Amino acid sequence: MSDEKSKFLLSENDLPKQWYNIRADMPVADTPVLNPQTKEPITAEFLNVLFPMSLIEQEMSKERYIDIPEEVREIYKLWRPTPLKRARRLEKALGTPAHIYYKDEGASISGSHKGNTAVAQAFYNKIDGTKSLTTETGAGQWGSALAVACNFFDMDLEVFMVKSSYHHKPYRRIIIESFNAAIYPSPSDQSEYGKQYLKEHPDSPGSLGIAISEAVETAVKSNGKKKYSLGSVLNHVLLHQSVIGQECLKQMEMADEYPDVVIGCVGGGSNFGGVAFPFLHQNLTEGHTTRLVAVEPTATPTLTKGLYAFDYGDTAKMAPILKMFTLGHDFIPAPIHAGGLRYHGMAPQICMLYEAGYIEAVAVPQPATFAAAMQFAQAEGIIPAPESAHAIRAAIDEALDAKEKGEARVILFNLSGHGLLDLAAYDSYLRGEVGDSTFEITKDEIRKNLPKVDVM
């Protein structure tokens, strides 16, 4: 009977009480974060211009488990724990012996995993006295999640949305406005950097790097009135996302299986870190050998084609310098539909682990991700976000590989969000208008524009 189940639901009481911090278990040495002006290791004081002290402490912390405040858990309960589902109809359509599970983070109030950190960041800002936040958003998932969270905690929010997404994804703009946040297409005339960039590149589709610069500048120039909030890349963000993988561990136990491979798409790395790190902890401490696969677009092949080096987090060189795989802070990715994956860098923790061989990476071209998305939708009835379609592509490829090899592989992927606000992209795909945007660059070309730093 339990073998026929296809949904694994946890009760509110099973909601994790603590976040899991990968920094407690990093099997490789830490890399420092640098001040973008001095290029020296960053101080809490510098970071405090952007972030409240409580989040800076989490960023630096090496505690393995950090308590989730009751106020945050109360809001998590509006949609968490999210379901784990077995994609039985997809398995049948593929004719694979593999078992395919997916964590449905789209079943949340903002439609993606982003709420997990949005609520936490809004909460810590609130208790540290922040009245107003600034942020950037790519596809709009992060911006809408933070708008919902700021609304709950009665805080103001300004969102800089990458211009190509702002115009192609009006529905996310409307959500952001519905929750009382201000929103500007980036590059915008709201910041000095934006004005200057617009003068030089009036037709720019924008990028996450530029939008980050605008949001950071707005916070920096506010004389302490505004703080900045980042939806990915940083350790405290990945920390908050650990609820995903922790719930999956319990749910895979309910399914009486354990994954051979865990898959997530990567832009800045937060949903992948969220689902994968609790399994990495099991690999490191319990002797499991689960493969952890990060999936990126060939249009933004940060891990697979980037250089592992110190680089600025944003285009205007105002954000901290991080050691990460990078395509260069001035890289402007093609305006692919998976706007949330259009970032030149990657979370340092993920980069360290990739460099050291603890996780794998694969890049997939855009048309193949839409084909996978349609196959998943027609089997399971859920239209995925174009970002999540990258994870689905890799999961289907794993399932087909298992079929070829006759292996009973157990596959788990994170469905980071639904695609109901991305239907214009599917319209383009159905009309045959979604093309490949594979990006090629040499490591020498990337190296040219990197900041010169002394630390290794």
Added chain:
Amino acid sequence: MSDEKSKFLLSENDLPKQWYNIRADMPVADTPVLNPQTKEPITAEFLNVLFPMSLIEQEMSKERYIDIPEEVREIYKLWRPTPLKRARRLEKALGTPAHIYYKDEGASISGSHKGNTAVAQAFYNKIDGTKSLTTETGAGQWGSALAVACNFFDMDLEVFMVKSSYHHKPYRRIIIESFNAAIYPSPSDQSEYGKQYLKEHPDSPGSLGIAISEAVETAVKSNGKKKYSLGSVLNHVLLHQSVIGQECLKQMEMADEYPDVVIGCVGGGSNFGGVAFPFLHQNLTEGHTTRLVAVEPTATPTLTKGLYAFDYGDTAKMAPILKMFTLGHDFIPAPIHAGGLRYHGMAPQICMLYEAGYIEAVAVPQPATFAAAMQFAQAEGIIPAPESAHAIRAAIDEALDAKEKGEARVILFNLSGHGLLDLAAYDSYLRGEVGDSTFEITKDEIRKNLPKVDVM
């Protein structure tokens, strides 16, 4: 501890095994369904041009419980049982002593309750040999649900979508196309009736009545190759929706409460019937006195301003004649955003019960529904469908009334769908462009165009 819960989840095993048929318990005498040509009581033979025999049997049945086929339950399990949630944050925002519960039918693969009958209808058509279906859709919730269902059972589908919605809700069109259905804005040039109507009213925004005519004509003229599928009004549709109320009964028990009032919006009546009839059964058999409140738009005030009389189900007089509250089969409602509530008639079972005093009805103006939707969204994080916003308006009004009277009222409403595909409507609202469209008509005016029938 249980008092702090705000989500009540059932397992797959709690999914109802039978549908509840209100016709077994109707406390008032049946009204006949008439053939639109002869005006005599309809025969199964006539209906069989449109529907498969298995659904006609369900339409006529007076069995209290009808088994849900295992094939249908398997697909229901992709999203059912849906959560029951307590809107604690909304209660707090209203400062009401009332407890507000809502059934989240938006948490489904097509985003509304419509999948409950779409899957059942596709299944019964499939086993009776139907290869292809036709249907109409207002806001597109029904069309997208049936597109998903037909895709699962590998059947063709043609959807006639009310023109005003087709253009204002492109995302639902894209969903319907993503699941391989054909879709036409109605009035269209795909049917004789559509062509003729277009000639006389080239700028018509369309109506459900016209779209039904086009879908019915397409099935009738197919020489048995196509059947027709209706998303509301008929008894077999309300039957399939009874899973909603049956789950609510179990979930209210988990919450250790029982509703004083159950609320649903009404267009054709299916989501209201689905949530309310199992509670009516309790009223009739267990001595409960739960109030059942149907909420309609003042732009389409079928129950509150209509005439209880025999009228055609569609504009072209091709569909059966039903005794129902009607605004006249030639009524063209204003193009309000709640496209799913733009119907001139109402399910006969609901009309009989309303006429006999077993259920209540209230009409609410459009701007008040959007105000309620925003208040709900900002408290609970979910943007509701404009149709469901009518139920929310009534639920909030009940909660405020309970506050005024100092009563601990228990309120349950059906959130029939999410509004993520209706965000253009919220954009209009935020820009102050949503107006009132209250419709006034006298009963004498309605009476003028009704068919002349002999039966009472």
